[in-house]
Amino acid sequence: MVQLTTAILVAAAVAPAFSAPTPFEQEAAGGADFIFIPERPPPVNPWEDEMCAQIHRHREVGKRKTIVIVAEGAHDSELNPIRAEYIKDVLTERLGLDTRVTTLGHTQRGGRPCAFDRIFPTLQGINAVEALMEAAPGTPTYMIGIQENKITRVPLVDAVEMTRAVGKAIKEHDFDKALELRGTEFQEMLQTFQALSSFPEESSTLPEKKVMLFCSN
Template sequence: MKKIGVLTSGGDSPGMNAAIRAVVRKAIFHGLEVYGIYGGYSGLITGEIKKLEIGSVGDIIHRGGTMLHTARCEEFKTEAGQKKAIEQLNKFGIEGLVVIGGDGSYRGAQKLTEHGFPTIGVPGTIDNDIPGTDFTIGFDTALNTIIDAIDKIRDTATSHERTYVVEVMGRDAGDLALCAGLSGGAESIIIPEAPYEMEQIVSRLKRGHQRGKKHSIIIVAEGVGSGIEIGKKIQEETSLETRVTVLGHIQRGGSPTAADRVLASRLGAKAVELLLEGQAGRTVGIENNKLVHHDINEILQVKHSIDNEMYKLSQELSI
């Protein structure tokens, strides 16, 4: 193998640039040429491909987002679109591909592998919803962004003696909400993976109010539903002044934390190693601080789950 490509797909996440940097420099260190595909699978189909040098990825390790840009691509979901993509890869002489992204990106990598093109998936998403790895690139940064917001909101909640509902991202996964709620001292955490009853949340708020507690923070994962609607119900049933904050895409931006930079560097480099070993259709990850890799077909069949012990602890600490 003499030439490889790298692309980012799906939602951006802090640390993607660090992963791109690792792929490029690891590959060049081993004598490979590296080509960046701009605009995700859409750019792959249209041939938005450029050779990358060592300097191409200089001064990007600290930047959020992705220098290769990203886009959704419906055409790539079709067999015709996938064949166009492979034609472009062959045109540039690219023999292997590293795909950095989430679930949808992995499915694209799976299709390329099925067509006989060696592809390795690197988990880049703030949602932390990819099986086969303890953490995904961007999760730690997004979590710290949320915690910073919760700390600021708590100051206002304390000053005005209000209940605040904070809606966080995560798609259908509750990892961000759970970790943010536990580390931010939230009174209740509402996530898709665990059933909740409004009566219990209301009861907890009322108990706190009766013992003199003047403010509360409720964390809602977007996969559960609207934080605004939940906030309305809480105010109706408790008569406590309630405000709602939807953090939105602020969670996806920003300079990656040291943890995300290290993780991205390790995973990006590991992906190149697998291609050099002749591997294909694999995903890289980290488990118990050890680098691992799995069959992409098996990973896409695993249902995401949360740490139930952590969720239980969050309930015990929010009495």
């Protein structure tokens, strides 16, 4: 058996405070070994040691590919920028991985849409038309977004202020506040990722008698 030693380094943009992450982003984050986001920088310095240790642990239990996601504006706890190219060098030099950087641009937007991608934008479009029809002199400009899987109508000024507040909290090293401003869905997705990627080594596999197989047509 040939052991693959490939790592994919994904440079992705940050979603606005009131927008919903696409299913592609959720799937990518769920399969990633390590992520870098501005709202929750690596708690350990040097972070390179923590990242390499986690990736090595995943490889030890049989994972044959490595995915690291780097959000736009990623930095360490001292606000020093974290670049995708630097991470590539770290993975190559320390772990011997053939690492490649992929920037999500048209690749992210050009895939085949799933049900989520079709239904929610349609509902947002309907809501936008309704907002136009209901508008009166003095009505604020709205941003049609998604919160907790519900279409929301937020004044554009408030949405911009919220996004700026996230940036301000990050500059002040108040990362807990930055996460809070991002909303509950953002926090829940982060917690889910941490639970999936940071499993204890001793619980990585089940005894053979406790393994269950599912078969379907």
